Amino acid sequence: xxxxxSLEIKERVGYIIINRPKANCYEINFHKQLLSCIEEAIQxxxxxxxxxxxxLDKFFCAGADVKVFQQNSVDENKLMVExxxxxxxxxxxxxxxxxxxxxxxxxxxGLELAMACDIRLASEGNYFLGLPEIKxxxxxxxxxxQYLIRLIGAGKALELLISGDNLSPAKAFELGLVNHLLKQxxxxxxVHAFAKKxxxxxxxxxxxxxxxxQKGIELSxxxxxxxxxxxxxxxxxxxxxxxxxxAFVEKRNPNFK
Numbered sequence: 001x002x003x004x005x006s007l008e009i010k011e012r013v014g015y016i017i018i019n020r021p022k023a024n025c026y027e028i029n030f031h032k033q034l035l036s037c038i039e040e041a042i043q044x045x046x047x048x049x050x051x052x053x054x055x056l057d058k059f060f061c062a063g064a065d066v067k068v069f070q071q072n073s074v075d076e077n078k079l080m081v082e083x084x085x086x087x088x089x090x091x092x093x094x095x096x097x098x099x100x101x102x103x104x105x106x107x108x109x110g111l112e113l114a115m116a117c118d119i120r121l122a123s124e125g126n127y128f129l130g131l132p133e134i135k136x137x138x139x140x141x142x143x144x145x146q147y148l149i150r151l152i153g154a155g156k157a158l159e160l161l162i163s164g165d166n167l168s169p170a171k172a173f174e175l176g177l178v179n180h181l182l183k184q185x186x187x188x189x190x191v192h193a194f195a196k197k198x199x200x201x202x203x204x205x206x207x208x209x210x211x212x213x214q215k216g217i218e219l220s221x222x223x224x225x226x227x228x229x230x231x232x233x234x235x236x237x238x239x240x241x242x243x244x245x246x247a248f249v250e251k252r253n254p255n256f257k
Contacts, residue, residue: 005033007040012199013192014047019055023062026109028076031083038090048199050094051191052117053101058127060100063108084109084142088116092143092214095207097198101191102178107166108133112140115147115177118210121194122169122178123187129177130166150217152176202240202256208232 004020016037018024026034041050054060069077091098091113100106100114103123107130114120114129122129131144139145139161148157152175160167173181182190198206208231216224235241240256247254 003033004030005037007037009044009047010192011196012046012048013195014041014044014050016041016050016052017055018053018061021056023059023105024054024056024110025062025065025068026080026084027065027068028080028083031080031087034087035083035090038087038094042090042094042096047096048201048203049097049099049195050091051099051101051195052091052113053191054104056104059104059110060102060106061110061113062105063110063112081141084112088112088143091116092118095210096203097206097210099191099195099198101188102129102169103127103184103187105129107131108140109142109144112142112144112147115151116143119194120178121180121182121191122172123182124169124184128166128168129172130164131161132164132166134162134164148177200256202238202244202254204238204240205235208235 002020004018006017006019008015008017016034018034020026020030038050041047064080069080072080097119098117099119099121100117101121102114103125105127106114107128111129111131131140131148133139133141133144140148145157145161148160151157152160156175167175167177169178169181172178180190180194212224212228212231216227219227240254243256244254
């Protein structure tokens, strides 16, 4: 089995790199390797933020390998989808912030991977983002519809899902599907600077904020405020909170652990 997913560490940022030419299309072994790398990055104390990126110039990920999908039995395809869901859930629920670094086509299950991450950083360029499953008589099955409505709203999400139309990076940024649209010639440097800023932050507080946002959006305002109070109570007596306060008083940058 070829190794198509790898993990590299740079300044406390864990880079999970996809390299399955020609388009980073996935099948079950792809997802097994990806799941293993994400688990390793989550468990490694030297990694404080996780970036999912492609080693290919033109593709982030083009989704399922259609040839493999056609050759598989229905049960084999269902198992592949289950692994894809496990990957998406792990990216979404990790206490560490996950960032999708998109500089090429992100289509179908590839865009679902990116949407499962907490943050999406996109490069300017001539490529597309989209969920074209409807054109195959299908719909997204790895969380795509649910992530999309939470990112851009129900009306726009429904339109994209039933049309299968693609978006340019600029349009994806305009709709709020990606957080930042960055210059091509400085893209990798800007992604790393963004991820490193998170990696240098207070990990426990960042994890609490992530939980507050993800769970709070599903709650009433009253329930969300109760959740926020419960989470902030866990932070007052942490080393990072003490360091943050001391650094403020001493007028210096904090050195979070």
